[in-house]
Amino acid sequence: MIIDAHTHLNFPVFDNDRDGVFARMFAADVSAITVGTNKETSESAIALAKAYPGKIWATIGFHPGHVIEAHAWHHDKNEQKSPLPEVFNENIFRALAREKEVVAIGECGLDYFRNPSEGTKKKQAEVFLEQVAIAKEVKKPLMIHCRPSKGSQDAYFDLLALLPKDFASCGVVHFFVGDKDVAREFLDRSFAFTFGGVLTLTSDFDDVVRFLPDEAILIETDAPYVSPKAFRGKRNEPSFILETIKTIAALRGKIEEDIISLTTTNAQRIFSLK
Numbered sequence: 167m168i169i170d171a172h173t174h175l176n177f178p179v180f181d182n183d184r185d186g187v188f189a190r191m192f193a194a195d196v197s198a199i200t201v202g203t204n205k206e207t208s209e210s211a212i213a214l215a216k217a218y219p220g221k222i223w224a225t226i227g228f229h230p231g232h233v234i235e236a237h238a239w240h241h242d243k244n245e246q247k248s249p250l251p252e253v254f255n256e257n258i259f260r261a262l263a264r265e266k267e268v269v270a271i272g273e274c275g276l277d278y279f280r281n282p283s284e285g286t287k288k289k290q291a292e293v294f295l296e297q298v299a300i301a302k303e304v305k306k307p308l309m310i311h312c313r314p315s316k317g318s319q320d321a322y323f324d325l326l327a328l329l330p331k332d333f334a335s336c337g338v339v340h341f342f343v344g345d346k347d348v349a350r351e352f353l354d355r356s357f358a359f360t361f362g363g364v365l366t367l368t369s370d371f372d373d374v375v376r377f378l379p380d381e382a383i384l385i386e387t388d389a390p391y392v393s394p395k396a397f398r399g400k401r402n403e404p405s406f407i408l409e410t411i412k413t414i415a416a417l418r419g420k421i422e423e424d425i426i427s428l429t430t431t432n433a434q435r436i437f438s439l440k
């Protein structure tokens with residue numbers, strides 16, 4: 167079994183043909199963690215996980231791109247039907263976090279690429295820490311979204327500084343674009359990393375993919391975003407994950423089956439998948 171550790175099958179962009187997407191992924195023996203980004207998509211992630219037990223799991227969280235500070239509001243119609251911004255309500259997410267289909271809290275973190283103003287950064291940090299507190303309470307790992315400003319590692323270092331020293335339930339840093347120094351810091355805090363289709367488009371992350379230990383690597387599609395090279399221009403979906411597996415296998419000098427086996431074992435361990 168292959169595990170796509172970060173995907174958005176819950177998003178409205180799949181509403182018209184979700185059954186076909188599921189049929190193709192299950193035929194390719196792919197299971198997936200479906201990630202919430204706000205209240206609406208966290209609830210729909212749980213609904214999908216309930217419908218496909220043992221094949222789909224959910225996360226609940228509030229994406230830093232949704233943290234509102236004046237005009238800084240990111241609306242993506244692939245992601246949510248309503249164009250209205252949402253204010254993070256920790257009580258709603260605390261209740262969702264306890265659902266048994268929920269295997270992690272997030273995606274949560276810092277996004278300095280989309281939301282670079284100082285006021286937004288402060289608010290993002292607050293909303294992130296509220297979600298870390300929820301993760302601690304329910305003893306579930308974090309699904310971190312952390313995107314530095316262009317050409318910088320700033321958001322990674324700020325996020326590492328925010329993480330409480332006693333935070334033990336760790337998690338993954340999704341769509342990791344940091345360098346080896348940043349990776350080492352997260353490894354010291356027992357975090358792992360997901361990599362996706364971007365590896366087929368650029369060699370920027372080759373060094374870090376070669377550098378990481380076996381137990382710190384997971385794979386994702388982040389569908390509907392960032393299709394691998396072979397499917398460029400198409401909406402991404404979990405059945406396309408084999409392209410990323412092939413790329414990681416080539417970078418690490420392994421066969422594809424080894425990459426599948428280690429990434430599946432890592433996802434099952436970190437997210438306690440059943």
Ligand SMILES: [Zn+2]
Pocket residue numbers: 172174201273388
């Ligand atoms: Zn995502």
